[in-house]
Amino acid sequence: DQQVKQNSPSLRVQEGRISILNCDYTNSMFDYFLWYKKYPAEGPTFLISISSIKDKNEDGRFTVFLNKSAKHLSLHIVPSQPGDSAVYFCAASDNYGQNFVFGPGTRLSVLP
Amino acid sequence: DSGVTQTPKHLITATGQRVTLRCSPRSGDLSVYWYQQSLDQGLQFLIQYYNGEERAKGNILERFSAQQFPDLHSELNLSSLELGDSALYFCASSSMRQGRQYGYTFGSGTRLTVV
Secondary structure: OOOEEOOOOEEEEEOOOOEEEEEEEOOOOOOEEEEEEEOOOOOOEEEEEEEOOOOEEEEOOEEEEEEOOOOEEEEEEOOOOHHHOEEEEEEEEOOOOOOEEEOOOEEEEEEO | OOOOEEEOOEEEEOOOOOEEEEEEOOOOOOEEEEEEEOOOOOOEEEEEEEOOEEEEEOOOOOOEEEEEOOOOOEEEEEOOOOHHHOEEEEEEEEOOOOOOOOOOEEOOOEEEEEO
16 A cells, blocks of 8 residues: 555646646655655656645745645645656655655656 | 766666676765666665664565675665566665755666566
């Protein structure tokens, strides 16, 4: 049973518009969440994080929202750029970061 | 360059064979993690080492084993290979000083193809 779910395998967005990537989790003990971005032939790279004591974290064009009651988080990219086209992984941890559980990823395509 | 080095980048081998994947963590990082990414699958956690000792185990097959050496580099050994073992294998590292704020730093992966 997947503890971290990303139900949209792919997402296509027009350049300049908002991209919203969603992630759901089942383990209520998860208290720290990360988003990673992965380009082809490269390893995943850290994008943004959020702790369960917050409901929002912002870094430039990237904002992560956390809804603990719904066990849901989302990544907003505004405005979207063609260079944002990549696979985005959501990851969650419940044990002081000893082990992150990753979702299956969402492939974002930003169209010029 | 993330600072995590994985070799080789590509590996093609036959079923039944054994291979060794190597990972050098980022300087100063004591923890090494191995992940498997099969086609259209997420990142499956295999195993974690911390300063030479096994710390956590995930969905790692008995045919697979790993170790972390005194210089902190790690090797993942895959034996009796099957077609289904074809995947991208990622190594990641982290440090206690860094904590979990930035998660892990990943290498660029080894693409294993079993034919």
